[in-house]
Amino acid sequence: MTDTQDPNYDSELDEALANAEAGLDSGPADDLGPLDAMIAERDQWKDRAMRAAAEADNVKRRTETQMNDARAFAIQRFAKDLLGVADNLERALMAAPKDADAGEAGLVTGLELTQKSLLQAFETNGLKRVAPGPGEAFDPHLHQAMMEQPSAEVPGGSILVTMQAGYELFGRTVRPAMVVVAAKGSGPQGGNPYGAAPGANGGAFDGKA
Structure with a gap:
């Protein structure tokens, strides 16, 4: 540095460098x-x-649901009309004599085949027969309890007898099955559905079993 150099040179240089750095920092941003x-x-x-x-998937699902509902409702009335035919066939088979002669046996066989064909046609079109057996759990969506009776064979609250079969169409109940439900406290050994109580009849209970 010479003696004649401007004394403000250093401060101006620092300012220029600071401005240059600021420009570099702001430029990329x-x-x-x-x-x-x-x-x-x-x-x-x-x-x-x-x-x-x-949204397209939701529209597709809603459309499929509406189509299934429309198809189910379209045949629901027709299906209900056919239920009477199925009921009459079942009553005829129940009333048929067990010791029928050759002619009556042929009639019974014809009724059985007709019933079988009708039920197969029902299932093909989505109409399913609901006829729960003794001991099955009661489902209020599928069954209608007509009465309660005590029973020594099935636990209380379960189905004892099916009085009339029900039907469901594509998962929708068209007609609930009319059933008799075992009264509370029913079941083997006074309501115990698993058999005799431990130690009953003089038997010893083996806790290691």
């Missing part, structure tokens, strides 16, 4: 502005596309 905008716009369109796809 300003240059990334359009890129950030493009990324934001891409994410926005991606979100819209995902929402549109989800």
Whole structure:
């Protein structure tokens, strides 16, 4: 440095360097502005596309449900009309003599085949027969309790006898099965559905069994 150098030279140089550094720091950020905008716009369109796809799936599911419901309701009235035919066939078979002669036996066989064909046609078209057996659990969606009776064979609350078969169409109950339900406290050994109580009849209970 010479004696004639401007004394403000150092301060001006420092200021110039500071301005240059500030320009370098701000320059890249300003240059990334359009890129950030493009990324934001891409994410926005991606979100819209995902929402549109989800809505399309929902519309497809609703359409399928509506079509299934329309198909079920279209044949529901016809199915109800046919239930009377199935009931009459079942009553005829129940009333048929067990020791029928050759002619009557042929009639009974014909009724059985007719009933079998009718039930197969029902199942093919989504109409399922509901006839629970003794001891099955009572389902209020499928069964209608007509009365309660005590029983020594099935536990209380379960089905004792099916008085009339029910039917469901594509999972919808067309007619509930009319049943007799075992009264509370029913079951073997005074309501114990698992048999004799431990130690009954003089037997010793083996806790190691």
